[in-house]
Amino acid sequence: MGNLVWHTYARFVSITASVYAVWAGFWGLFYRKYFFDFVGGTLRDPGGMQAPNSAAPFVAIIIKVPLVQIIAMTLGFIMLAMEHPLPIIKEYAIHRSLVIRIVLLLFQVFVNILYYQGTNAAIWSFIAAICYWRAVARGELMEEAKENRGKGGDA
Secondary structure (H helix, E strand, O other): OOOOOHHHHHHHHHHHHHHHHHHHHHHHHHOOOEHHHHOOOEEEOOOEEEOOHHHHHHHHHHHHOOHHHHHHHHHHHHHHHHHOOOHHHHOOHHHHOHHHHHHHHHHHHHHHOOEHHHHHHHHHHHHHHHHHHHHHHHOOOOHHHHHOOOOOOOO
16 A cells, blocks of 8 residues: 555545536526525525625625626636646646645635535635645655756646
């Protein structure tokens, strides 16, 4: 039995979470729902849960204008470009940095938890961030990315 390579496992979880985030953002464009409307909300007979007045800023950026869903989809595409790297990204240090991935995944968690369709993407993004943190704590390096350093366009 071998040792678990944490950054590889985190990469696979992050790819899954990012694809889910893009898909959830797409569905969130059509079925808009603020996730935390049950906190202080009012249950209406026809229409379901109505968010409280204190959640008006969130309702404005999630339900009226789907800004959060668009940001979630953009972050998901950025994470997919980093995890399944585009050839132009392979040669830069941003591809080798695990800490940048942790920060982007935590942003993805924050954005996706706000709307109903993105909650699973937020959970899996948080798990991927924890796995990347474990890889950083263990001192793991991305060998395949280290080989691409300074090669110009050959990566």
